[in-house]
Amino acid sequence: YSHHLKQGGAYKCSASNIRWEVTRETHIEYKTTLWEDHLTHQQRNSWIIAGLLWEITANSEDITAIHLPHFIDYQALNDLDPPLIQIANFKDGSVSLEPASKVHPTRVVFENPKFSLLGVIICLLPCIRPIPVKGLVMVYHSQEAADVTLHVYIIPDDPAMQEAIKLKEKGSRHIMKPPVVRSMYFGHDYLLKSPCKQVEIKPKQGVEFCYVRSGQTINFYEVYSKNVNENITLWLHAMNSETCLWEAEVRPGDLSSHGDQTEADSQYDLINREHRRNLIKHINVMQPICSNLLDYNIITDEEKEAILSHPTASEKKR
Structure with a gap:
C-alpha cells in the first residue's frame, strides 16, 4: 500500500482498515509480513x-497516531486488563x-x-482465563x-488467513453466508453438525x-451430500456444548455454476471500472463527494487522490 x-x-485505508x-x-x-519470521519459540x-x-515506512514526525485493526472479541475487552493488549515493535533484530x-x-x-514492524498482541503470561476472539466461517x-x-x-477474523483460503480454494465457489461466529477461543475444539440425515461431515470429531501461520495446513470440514436438490443445514458448536455459535442454510441455488458467477463478476467489475472512470472525468464538486464515497468504501484513498488531482471543469474555466 x-x-x-x-x-x-x-x-482510513479502505483496503487494510488502517x-x-x-x-x-x-x-x-506499508505492507504485511509474516509473524513467524520474527517470533521466538x-x-x-x-x-x-x-x-x-x-512493515511501515513513514516519517514519524508527521504522524501522531496509527490505528491498527485487531480480531479480539469485543465482549472480551471489558474484562481484559488493558496493559495485556500491546504493540509488538520489531526493529534491528530485537x-x-x-x-x-x-x-x-x-x-x-x-x-x-x-x-518499523508493528503488530497487535496479547500477553498471556499474567493472564489466567482464555481470551475470546472474533471467529469467521468460510464455505x-x-x-x-x-x-x-x-x-x-472456521478461522479467526484475520485477512491473511482469508486470503490464504481463497488461494487454496481457487476454482471453488465461495458460498456467501453470514460469516461471523460468537466468541471463540484459541486451543478449543469446535464441532460442525447437521440435522439432515443425508449429510456426511468429516472429521466427526x-x-x-487456532491461528495458522504461513506454510501450515488450514484444517476444514468436508460436508458431503448425494442429494443436490435439498437444503443443507449446518450448525457450529463448541465441544461438549449444545449452544449454537453459528447456523447457515446452503440451498440448491447456492450451488449454481462457478463459471456463471465468474462471468457475472467480470461484467460487474467492468461496469464498476467504467463508472469510476466517468466519476473521475465528470464530477465538478470533488471534496465532499469523495469523502462520502470513501466513508462508504466505494473508492479507496488512492482513487480519491487520483480524482482530486484532476482539475474540475469549473476550475479549468477560471
Missing part, C-alpha cells in the same frame, strides 16, 4: 497474535512491547509511533468433487480453533 496524504487530518492521524502532508508506504507460547504484522494508547472494538490506537463448494461437497473453514 502507498498513500500520499496532502494535508493534516485523519485518514487509520492514520497526521499533522501535515506526508507519504506512507517463547514469544509464540506467551503471546496471542491479535492482528496482522505491518522487539519491544509498547502499551496501546486506546483500544476500540475493531482497532488499537498507537500514539506517537516509531515505525466453499468444490466444483471437482462428487455430488455436493462443501469445504467449511472436533477441529481445533
